[in-house]
Amino acid sequence: MKKRILVALVSVFLFSGFLTRDNDIYFEINKSIDIFGRVYREVALNYVDDLNPQNFMIAGIEGMLSSLDPYSNFIDVSEQKDIEIITKGKYGGIGATIGVRNSEVTVVDLIEGFSAQRQGMRIGDVITKINEQTISKENYDRLGDFLKGDVGTNLSVTVKRENNSDPIVFNLIREEIEIKNVPFYGFVPENSNNSYLKLSGFSQSAGEEVKKALLNMKAQKEIKSLVIDLRGNPGGLLDAAIDVCEKFLQKGQLIVSVKGRDSVSVKNHYSLEEPILPDAKIVLLIDEGTASAAEIVAGALQDHDRAIVVGTNSFGKGLVQTIIPLPYNNSLKLTTARYYTPSGRSIQKINYSTTGKIFEGSHALIKKEFKTDKQRLVYSAGGIMPDTLVKKVSGSQIVQRLLAEGMFFRFATHFSNQNISLDYSTVSQQKMISEFSAYIQKAGFDFVSKSEKLIDQLKESAKEEKLDTKFVTQLDNMKKEFDASHSSEIQKYKDEIYNLIREELIARSGGKEKRLKEALLFDKQFETSLSIFNNPKAYGSILSNTARQN
Known part of the structure; x- marks a missing residue:
């Protein structure tokens, strides 16, 4: 009897502890709402200058949400259409x-x-x-x-x-x-059995578009290998990412786990379909623009050793947002969960819970080792790391600067407007480079290399320290030699420059699909994918190797 009373007392004590904690938080919330409402009312009515009550309210809400993370946002009436575009496509x-x-x-x-x-x-x-x-x-x-x-x-x-x-x-x-989630797909090269699929977003129809693309290609001929291009894909809907994964993973395999604030609130999502390409080799292309739902797909296929990931580290967004309806046709987009890949890792790169005093506890982001189905090492807390690291950035400083300043886009606009009916393929590389060089010079493109910046700094220091003028003259002569070398650098990288010009021109005459196809002709990461496919031993060794390929 005493034992039962003791158990009952302990139960009541534990239960009342939960009640007390819940009551405390609800009391604090109600108290804060009361204070916040009073401050808002006093300022809106009594501030020295007239205020717009609605805009003032939105400013307060946005200030509050800005202390959380960049993905939690207030969505007013004017922005509701953007939400519909994401969800409905x-x-x-x-x-x-x-x-x-x-x-x-x-x-x-x-x-x-x-x-x-x-x-x-x-x-x-x-x-x-x-x-x-x-x-x-x-x-x-x-x-x-x-x-x-x-x-x-x-x-x-x-x-x-x-x-x-x-x-x-x-x-x-x-x-x-x-909105097309799959702007282009096909066999590349055309006479091969290698297929390519560009996946640029994750709206509601993403999974169906992927399925349609794969079935259309299968109807043409056997697909022996597939490159899924997720570069620059900012993500989208969680359900769409799950739907896409189901086209490649075995039925019953775990795709992603979503964990909310309450550790008990965990939802595991499994593949409910049979894969469309059960035997084809797969490479996923990713870069720093691959984020959110795109990282869910990359993480699931990597953890189950279903694909080799090629490219550079992804963005690192491991947070899930929920759209919560509010009165007067407003909405709240709030981070409500974290997602974990099948191996159990969170790929979230930035820990926002350490950036302010409002958080009662910090969710530690520690780089840890996890293992794929075949015991390959993968890591948490830094985005998706590629199995084969291949950078796409040009090795030329001048090409990087030309890209950054949009000179290829501007020249293509200029050239196409002057040559409306011209077949660009008939223009020789030499003539195109010559026209481009003349255009950027006329446009005032000024390239200063790192070495030239150092020379300028040396000149300033020499003048301040009143060094011999001969030394300053030598620096000036060196600068002139650098200026002369710029045109030779354009010649040195003429193939790359010509290809970038052609890509822009083809976009104007053939649209996005032809532009994507043209870009693949000189895409280093895509070339690496083909070389992996063409070497069965290499493909197998990467999927069974614990080390990253560089």
Whole structure:
């Protein structure tokens, strides 16, 4: 009897402990809401200058959320369409991708078959006005509000174009545009059994698009190997990532584990389908732009030794967000969980819980060893590490600078506007390089290498220390030699420069699909994938080796 009473007392004590803790947090929340509401009311009504109550409220919410992580955001009414685009993969638009180039809002891509492309808009056109709204880089972040809208509605887009003195006005109709998660797939090289699939996002239809692409290629001929290109893929929906994984993993294999704030709240997601390509060799291409849902796919296929990962370290986002509806058609995008790959690792790179005083405990991010199904070593806390490290960055400083300043894009716009009906393949490499060199010189492209910067620093120091003028003259002569060497460096890397120019020009004449196909012809990471496929011994040894290939 005493034993039962003791157990009952212990149970009551433990249970009441939970109640006390819960009551404490709810008391603190209610108290904080009361204080926050009172401060908001006092400031909104009594501040010396008139305030916009709604904007003031949003500023307070955003300030609160900014103390958490970059992915937790308040979504007001005007941004709801962006959420619908992510989830549904559809929107009403004109079929143009817009970016900022050379400080101007510029058309950087066109979707074939939609109003912008049909009516003659070109890549490189600079948008100056939408309806009556003047457009510049200052209001670029609101561009979606001006361009997107209900299907069937009209809008006027004014652009300026090189070699046209007058602005061009396009009267366009918004059409339903479905975002393609798979912009290109096919056999590359065409006469081979190696297939290639570019996966650029994870909206709702991603899994179905991958399935359709694989079945279409299988209908043409046997697929012996597949390159899945996840480079630059920012991620998307968790369910879409799971759906894609199911096309490659064995039925019943673990894809990802999602763990919330409560350690008991763990959801394991397993593959419910049979794979479409059970025997094909697979290589995944990743880079620092591969994030979130794309990392879930990379992690699952790597941990189950289903694919060799080639490229550079991925972004390292191991957090999961949930969209929570709020009153008045607002929403809250809140980080509610972490995900773990099948081996049990979190690939989250940055620990946001150590950045402020609001967190009661820190979730430690420690680089630990984990093992794949075949006992290969993989690591946590730093994104997905490739099995074979292959960098894509050019070895030339001048090429890197030309890319950074958008000179290839700008030259392609200039050249295509001057040669509208020209077949670019008929232009020799020598002539194209010559025209490009003349263009960048006229555009005022100024390249200063690291060595030249050091010379400039030496000159400044020499002048300050009042060294012999002969020494300064020698430095000036060295600088002139560097200036002369720039043109020779362009000649040294002419093949790479010519290929980058061709890629931009083909995008203007053949669209995104042909551009992707052209880029593969001189893609170092893709070439590495093919060499791995062509060497069965190498493919097998990488999947059974515990060491990374460099």
